[in-house]
Amino acid sequence: MAAFANILVGGVFHAAVLFLVAAGLQLVFGVQKIVNLACGSFYALGAYFGITFIQYATQLGISPWLILPGLIISGILLGFIGPPIERMLRSVYGRDESFQLLLTFALVLMFQDVFKFVWGANPRALDSAYLIYGIIRTGDFSVPVYNLLVIAAAVVTAAGLGAFLQRTNYGRILRATAENRDMAEALGVDVRRIYSIVFTLGAVLGTTAGALVVPTAAASLDMAIEFVIEAFAVVVIGGLGSMRGALVGALIVGLIRAYSIVFFPELEVLAIYMIVIAVLIFRPAGLFGRSLA
């Protein structure tokens, strides 16, 4: 029984990580119809910067118990990269979608060398931080409290984003702009500012996710490129642009991956792609996406 619980928690944990990565991508696409290939780079940036931020904080004597809020703050601080990048993307809004996609691909190339230049080739990690909040252990079942906090963070983000988009006034404006940009503009919505804020929010979601998850793992140079694949798998399954889709997509990928690792270890990555293809055939717009001819 404990083994089942371990596997379940492992799957949910991976789903939480995936959702945090995909949420930023979904938000930006949902409102601005931009597919941000650099979502992995924002995630890696959050991870690297989170490590430096916490190491600096511990040198200043700040108690290790404050690591979680510290990481979240470091993720939010990185929000400053949002507006300039959005400003760059704005210069190609009028043009074909492929130009925006390509611009984010340029970002991926540039960020690759920024990581190596600033943080060097060796993988970086926060070692003492992971178990600071202890481990819950009953019999064979055990899970670090930090993992549960990451899951909680994903749930809070999902709920927060959902509430923000559905209930707040600002959220409605965002959805209106997403639905029909020209109409929103006609109704006096400053779309330019909205896009800047949405893109920054998307970026912050990515960087904070990276910072939050790094204590359980490490930051390495190939992360930015590898994470794009899993984030896209989640988004294709869930449906491009739908936040609920990202949540369900993340859960599906997380759990299927966890169970295939236990029962068919050979299939692991392929299991995820089997789902992606199945969704493409039967629900091409994804489970929650709007089908576009």
Add this chain to the structure above:
Amino acid sequence: MAISRRTLLTSAAAVGALSASGQVFAPAIAQNKPLRIGILAPRAGIAAAPGENGIRATQWAVERYNAQGGIAGRKIELVIEEESSPKDTIERFSKLVQQEKVDCVQGIISTGVGLALGPVVEESRALTIYWDGTTQDGVVEKIPNPRYLFRSTDNECEAIMSSLLTIKYWKGKFVTVAGINPDYSYGRNNMAAFIAVLKRFNIEHKVVTEQWPKVGTMDLTSHVAALKAAKPDLIFSSLLFADLPVFMKQAHAAGLTEGTKLVFPAAGWQHTLMKKEFTPEGMLFGHNTLYFANPNASSLAKEFVAWYEKTYKDYPEWEADRAYFAIASYKAAVEKAAKAKGGNWPSQDDIIDTMVGLSVESLGGKGSWRKDHIADQTFVQGLTTHKNNYDFVTLGTFETMYSTELQKPPGADFWEWIKTAQFKV
């Protein structure tokens, strides 16, 4: 190559200076054209760290050699290019050989790239020394008995040594075995080699689960859960990239590592990240051909480690030794061939012929070249300890073995060899 009288005089003067500085070697005629060596190493992505280790060790060696007059009187100039995908690396190699006209190419860490580049090396007739990256798959067929290519020890040596030490330390103390290895030829072959050696010594064992995470996976919690469910007595893992410390951290958090025997032949690549918090003592830990804190290391090695630590605030791993061995053995071969030719600069064929059978003192200990152009080097593996003043684990008890005991003889089939070889345990 007509040597003008003027160069004759200046080189004679150089020779005088050299001998004064205790440099034994005194070539009668030294071309003063610098000796250009091409380096091909990863500088981005997941293999950037070992690539950096190799480049730094080569630069250190070149500085030391140039301070003593270079190789056979010629100063060494390094031309560094990046090893990335097989296609791009072949282009960079061609640039080094055809455009930069380097005298020797050294480098290559990835297996895939090494196998792709092999035939190109032979076609280009360019002396090339690999640092790493040759696993059994396809090696025989893709680069059969090379002339210009010198390849590192087979990548399975560390697995063979770990298997032998596992039997030595824990024979009869384990039955269920689990594997978690990177999903590419290196990981696959190491796991298979481990099982083959257990069978060779008919050790009773039962493989309960085999995990194959993709290289660089950052979330291994599900793999750890699967391993825990299988309740193994022993875990064999040749993880060696950034995923290794992540696995240890997540395994420790899940209580997987307590009471389970751990056999990690390639952990040395990430040794500074294997922190004491999550890496237990008594784990079989492979440092391959360079253990930085080896008490009976040579003064050369101690000097290198001290330099590395002072310059980079870090400790080197075996890729540094592989790079050093490449350039040190090249230097020794060139100088020996030059002496044999009475001081004239030796041809590439002379150097190659001298290289075979040559043995040199590398950072991690003795190293030599076999007649099939595969290296023999000294391997170090042992059980981890926390009793040190670093924040990561080092080796408590450890063994040193020469690869002649760990590597199939020239021309033999690896899997057959395991079944028949006389291993000294």
Add this chain to the structure above:
Amino acid sequence: MKVSPAAIVALCGTCALALLPAVVPPYYAGLMIPFFGYAIALLGFNLLFGYTGQLSFGHAMFLGFGAYGAAVMSGVLGIKSFELVLLTVMVASAAIALPMGLLCVRYVGIFFGMLTLAFGMLFHSFLFKFYSVTGGDSGMRVPRMNILGLEFAQYNKIEFLAGPFYYYCLGILVVAGFVMWRIVHSPFGLHLRTIRDNARKAEYLGVHVHRFRLAAFVISAAFGAAGGAILGFRIGLADPELVYWTQSGQLVFMAVLGGFANFFGPIIGALTFTLLQDQLQSLTEYWRFVLGAILALIVIGFPEGIAGLANDLWRRLARRVA
């Protein structure tokens, strides 16, 4: 019959490339082989992107079909004739692209890009996973083949690549270019362009939008495989790196760098990219940053790409002369 400017450009380009090996050191002649591979693949890619308005972000997959096809045929089956391999991989790639295309062509814009990216990554993980069949990360060997039935045994592979094979690839590029020129200037080609500009209106003019998008997808797959076979032959190995998503991104980069609105744009883009990457790699360890910055500059400042710039310059010159 007035010789069209395009014919002049094609002629000059071919002559320049023909003279290249005599002028530049052999390394650069060898460097041109991947350029030929990419140029041929980009002709197909641009039929889909520039002419039909569909951006495929998994196009490296078709180069992979070509390379692995060549590996299977010459490495495993021992087939020696490169022409046979070339034709077979083109047909095979087209055959695989058919069912895949049926799925993808119902989508446009970003959705189409995402689907092709997903398929590309599926093929990459398939190559990695079934290593017993595909050799996994060490890939599959592509042994040397003869061209036009000739062995050229007197050349070793390096000389062979920089010599006979160079001209052979130039020939294939010229043929491929001519074939694609005819396609693009045929009734079929015009209907593709109507789909790009206004698919709804095109339908009302009797244009089979879905079927034609699928046809363009299949043709681009065939051209991609031809390019992949040449790449595989040059490297001597077909490996999963060839189909990784960043390679597909690089193909789009070349097309936009050259100017996808122009027929010769992608070919110019492939040439510029190959030389640029070669020079940058020797210049700095951080060459990816520079490439990324150049891509951003092109996308923002010069969306018409090099061909567009050349056209503007030519027009300004012509106006000043006239």
Add this chain to the structure above:
Amino acid sequence: MTVLLETRNLSKVFDAFRALDRVNLAIHDGELVSVVGPNGAGKTTLVNLLTGLLAPTDGQVLFMGKNISGVGPVELAEHGLARAFQLIQIFPKLTVAETIAAAVISRQKKRWRLFSRLAADDPINKRVGEVAGIFGLRHRLDTVSAVLSQGEKKLLDVASAFALDPQVILLDEPTSGVSTADKHTIMKTLIAAAKLAGVKAIVLIEHDMDLVAAYSHRIIALSEGQVLADLPPDRFFSDPHLIETVIGKRRGH
């Protein structure tokens, strides 16, 4: 007179909204039939059903006796039913000649010719020249559509539909956005072009009553998805109650 286009109690329901309710109409050879009615009367839905863009909820659309319900515009273009749009639809990067040629290619069934040079295909180019001539666009053949004037774009949109040599052509407010002075000249050009192109019947969706009065053989009034009237112009305009409904002052019965 033979019936070309016919609907049999054609209905279309979007969720709860009944856009069309058992519409029966017939277009005969040689007729110009106008369809009028206030906004929301179901005119656009009718056009979309007639051109196969939408499938009817129930009832049928028959063209030359064949059931073409929901067949899609591509099939219909082949059968000879063309449509020009209310909002101008052109191909921005293609020239006038290429836009017209696209239709001619479909008409002459040369769409699958992958290797023949379009420029050298005389039958196509001859036909393109003729159609351009009819619509006074011959001097603009090599101009890229995006730079044409609004009026020229309108003409091109309609010309490309005519180039299909359709039996029946459906004009959705062809003169919208054109100055009142030019409206009649455009209508005369269209009708003359129709004769030249061998078009047998025209369906005109129009708000402008004096155009409808001037050129229609028959007028169908739609209100709230139902056919209010199907009369020749003289009887149509003699019924004040009908006019008010159509112009939209008073809701229909």
